[in-house]
Amino acid sequence: MNTTINIALIGNPNTGKSTLFNALTGLNQKIGNFSGVTVERKTGKLNLTENLSASLIDLPGTYSLYPRSADEQIALEILNSTKNPDYPNLVVVVVDATNLKRNLLLLTQLMDLQLPLVLALNMMDIAKQSGIEIDIALLEKKLGIPVVSVAARDFQGVQELKNAIVKQYENPKLASTGINVHAYAPEVIDEIKAYFHIENDYAAFELAHHYHELGNLTQEKKDAVEAIGLKHHFNVNKTQVAETIDRYNFINEILSDTVSKNKPAADETRSNKLDAILTHRIFGLLIFFVILFAVFQSIFNWSQYPMGLIENAFIGIENTLTAILPAGILTNLIIGGILPGMSGVLIFLPQIAVLFLFIAILEDTGYMARVTFMMDRLMKNFGLNGKSVVPLISGIACAVPAIMSARSIENWKDRLITIFVTPFMSCSARLPVYTLLISLVVPNKFVFGFLSLQGLILMAMYLLGFVSALLAGWLLKLFIKTKNKSYFLMELPVYRMPRWSNVGITIFNKARTFVMEAGKVILAVSIILWVLATFGPSKDFDQINAKYAASIKADTTQTSILTTKMNAEKLEASYAGQLGKFIEPAIRPLGYDWKIGIALVTSFAAREVFVGTMSTIYSVQGDAEHLDTVREKMLEARNPTTGELTFTFATVMSLMIFYAFAMQCMSTFAVVYRETNGLKWPLIQLFTMTAIAYIAAFGVYQLLS
Amino acid sequence: MELRKLTDIAIGTVATIDSFTDEETSILLLEMGCLPGEQIEISNIAPLGDPIAIKVSGYKLSLRKQEAATILVR
Numbered sequence: 001m002n003t004t005i006n007i008a009l010i011g012n013p014n015t016g017k018s019t020l021f022n023a024l025t026g027l028n029q030k031i032g033n034f035s036g037v038t039v040e041r042k043t044g045k046l047n048l049t050e051n052l053s054a055s056l057i058d059l060p061g062t063y064s065l066y067p068r069s070a071d072e073q074i075a076l077e078i079l080n081s082t083k084n085p086d087y088p089n090l091v092v093v094v095v096d097a098t099n100l101k102r103n104l105l106l107l108t109q110l111m112d113l114q115l116p117l118v119l120a121l122n123m124m125d126i127a128k129q130s131g132i133e134i135d136i137a138l139l140e141k142k143l144g145i146p147v148v149s150v151a152a153r154d155f156q157g158v159q160e161l162k163n164a165i166v167k168q169y170e171n172p173k174l175a176s177t178g179i180n181v182h183a184y185a186p187e188v189i190d191e192i193k194a195y196f197h198i199e200n201d202y203a204a205f206e207l208a209h210h211y212h213e214l215g216n217l218t219q220e221k222k223d224a225v226e227a228i229g230l231k232h233h234f235n236v237n238k239t240q241v242a243e244t245i246d247r248y249n250f251i252n253e254i255l256s257d258t259v260s261k262n263k264p265a266a267d268e269t270r271s272n273k274l275d276a277i278l279t280h281r282i283f284g285l286l287i288f289f290v291i292l293f294a295v296f297q298s299i300f301n302w303s304q305y306p307m308g309l310i311e312n313a314f315i316g317i318e319n320t321l322t323a324i325l326p327a328g329i330l331t332n333l334i335i336g337g338i339l340p341g342m343s344g345v346l347i348f349l350p351q352i353a354v355l356f357l358f359i360a361i362l363e364d365t366g367y368m369a370r371v372t373f374m375m376d377r378l379m380k381n382f383g384l385n386g387k388s389v390v391p392l393i394s395g396i397a398c399a400v401p402a403i404m405s406a407r408s409i410e411n412w413k414d415r416l417i418t419i420f421v422t423p424f425m426s427c428s429a430r431l432p433v434y435t436l437l438i439s440l441v442v443p444n445k446f447v448f449g450f451l452s453l454q455g456l457i458l459m460a461m462y463l464l465g466f467v468s469a470l471l472a473g474w475l476l477k478l479f480i481k482t483k484n485k486s487y488f489l490m491e492l493p494v495y496r497m498p499r500w501s502n503v504g505i506t507i508f509n510k511a512r513t514f515v516m517e518a519g520k521v522i523l524a525v526s527i528i529l530w531v532l533a534t535f536g537p538s539k540d541f542d543q544i545n546a547k548y549a550a551s552i553k554a555d556t557t558q559t560s561i562l563t564t565k566m567n568a569e570k571l572e573a574s575y576a577g578q579l580g581k582f583i584e585p586a587i588r589p590l591g592y593d594w595k596i597g598i599a600l601v602t603s604f605a606a607r608e609v610f611v612g613t614m615s616t617i618y619s620v621q622g623d624a625e626h627l628d629t630v631r632e633k634m635l636e637a638r639n640p641t642t643g644e645l646t647f648t649f650a651t652v653m654s655l656m657i658f659y660a661f662a663m664q665c666m667s668t669f670a671v672v673y674r675e676t677n678g679l680k681w682p683l684i685q686l687f688t689m690t691a692i693a694y695i696a697a698f699g700v701y702q703l704l705s
Numbered sequence: 706m707e708l709r710k711l712t713d714i715a716i717g718t719v720a721t722i723d724s725f726t727d728e729e730t731s732i733l734l735l736e737m738g739c740l741p742g743e744q745i746e747i748s749n750i751a752p753l754g755d756p757i758a759i760k761v762s763g764y765k766l767s768l769r770k771q772e773a774a775t776i777l778v779r
Binding site for chain 2: 063064066068098099100101102105237238240241244245248271272275276279280281282284285369373374376377378380386485487488489490491492493494
């Protein structure tokens with residue numbers, strides 16, 4: 001008989017909890033979401049003995065059971081309800097052995113909840129090097145729960161931890177701190193205990209504090225707890241202050257004779273020296289910008305080659321399938337709809353991988369916390385927070401993972417503004433559009449002999465995205481009202497070498513999330529667009545077919561040219577074409593004709609579709625690889641009635657501005673919908689961004705033409 | 706000894722936390738290990754003048770001056 005138990009892994013941020021999770025489960029991980037909320041849920045399978053295995057759940061890092069962010073809320077939610085499917089049979093509390101005092105606060109709260117616990121003292125190797133001596137036997141005796149020393153990055157103590165888990169599961173040793181929680185609010189605790197039929201004082205106290213944010217309580221129960229609190233004048237702040245101080249007194253007593261430090265920590269001294277340079281008034285900022293520039297360069301340079309490989313692979317698949325599949329509507333759907341949709345998603349994987357390689361390294365070493373520290377003052381002016389820096393930088397690759405990374409921001413207003421402004425950052429989907437458009441009107445010249453003029457314009461577009469994000473944040477700050485004060489409290493962890501397995505697993509997980517999240521939407525939309533661009537009123541289509549059938553028969557040498565011409569005419573007659581013509585009056589003031597209109601319609605779901613649509617409209621077999629051919633056709637394009645060039649300087653500039661601002665990305669819409677739990681914010685975002693795009697493009701065109 | 710705001714002491718001076726002037730902020734600070742009686746030291750200041758980094762309870766914490774000013778030290 002094999003039994004599977006639930007084990008939760010909990011701990012403060014920066015305790016090496018993820019490393020321990022990785023060491024325990026390896027790549028045997030499942031990433032998903034907690035039900036109802038969008039917080040990432042990481043679980044992994046762990047074999048304990050021959051007939052005992054466990055589903056290990058990695059709870060988001062938290063400093064206490066008083067949650068401050070959406071992430072931290074999860075731990076409370078799970079530990080509060082025995083009915084929760086993730087409710088653990090046993091909890092492993094991970095603490096950083098070099099920083100025991102603050103780490104133990106959470107442990108004492110869990111002890112008072114009377115959960116079966118195992119305390120994992122992580123980073124014991126570093127603690128030893130720093131001259132910290134911990135009397136583990138005495139600590140275990142004083143706490144009354146099993147304590148195991150581990151060094152997760154070297155896999156030390158992992159087996160001992162497993163043994164302790166098995167022992168604690170089979171024969172649980174529970175202990176409490178002896179802190180008299182009941183005394184903080186005797187009447188409230190007694191009445192809540194009676195109402196919920198629970199025994200535990202601290203569980204009742206927790207309910208009195210958090211009832212309003214617990215998803216598993218019915219409104220009726222919430223009202224009941226609120227009434228009990230009001231009746232006895234329950235003071236939320238005062239009781240928490242009393243509790244926290246008592247807990248630290250307990251911790252100080254525990255640590256007084258179990259931990260000794262016999263020399264100043266070497267890594268702490270080194271860390272302080274590094275901080276003196278890396279957060280220096282001048283060098284600090286300078287180094288940050290150099291790193292940023294390097295990241296930026298690498299995203300584009302390193303990913304060029306793999307992106308080419310992916311592109312060629314898809315061309316290969318396309319050719320093979322064209323050759324082996326029978327001609328027909330299904331084949332067309334696969335080759336014209338599904339394959340381009342899939343390649344549209346996968347093509348960005350290298351950039352995302354490179355971006356998260358850097359972000360994971362910067363986070364793992366502790367440098368990212370310093371970036372947050374340095375940028376907070378600047379970001380605060382714009383309704384953002386130092387922690388908004390990570391989402392904004394990630395936005396250069398893709399807004400989808402970027403918006404998800406805003407979860408670590410505790411303050412809802414700051415987080416919302418971050419989510420709102422991140423899509424202004426120039427993401428990689430805009431890059432092919434900019435590249436094509438810039439090549440149309442900007443000569444391939446060099447300024448001062450080495451700065452590419454086209455490159456400068458491209459950089460200006462990225463700058464425009466960043467500045468607009470800040471401006472949008474500043475404006476939003478004036479409109480969004482909140483009761484919660486914005487604050488910034490963040491641990492600056494000691495600098496450490498990156499743990500490469502962690503970096504690798506982060507990249508793998510981020511890439512997988514991107515493919516799953518963005519992939520679904522882009523694929524679905526590609527298929528819809530294919531339908532719109534392939535079908536039209538059958539009368540018109542029949543006419544085109546008849547017309548070309550005759551000429552193809554007459555001159556068989558011209559078949560391929562005639563077929564591309566026929567496809568162009570079909571696109572014009574298709575539903576997408578008709579949509580383009582329908583919106584032409586609205587986009588004429590921006591300098592666009594109906595052909596550009598089609599591209600606007602098709603790229604509404606994903607910007608990069610613009611290039612593909614342009615090549616179809618201008619009847620070339622073109623894609624990002626064949627920019628030159630599309631470019632030539634576009635340069636020659638003229639208005640059939642006036643004979644003027646279609647892509648004038650004014651039109652191209654206006655288009656670039658439109659693509660810089662418009663939220664043409666279904667995946668972003670979907671992710672904002674999920675992160676803000678409703679349609680309100682994604683809709684506001686969609687409308688304001690499109691409006692800004694329209695007005696700005698209008699202004700640019702009228703000014704330049 | 707007279708009480709001063711944490712923001713009024715010089716970098717590198719070690720002081721002792723006495724009390725807090727804002728209840729709501731004090732809860733957050735207590736949780737992070739800023740306890741009355743605990744030694745505290747301003748370690749460094751961000752390039753743009755805010756936030757600041759402090760050493761407390763054996764680790765380094767960064768916070769805005771706005772929050773730091775609610776900590777009274779002696």
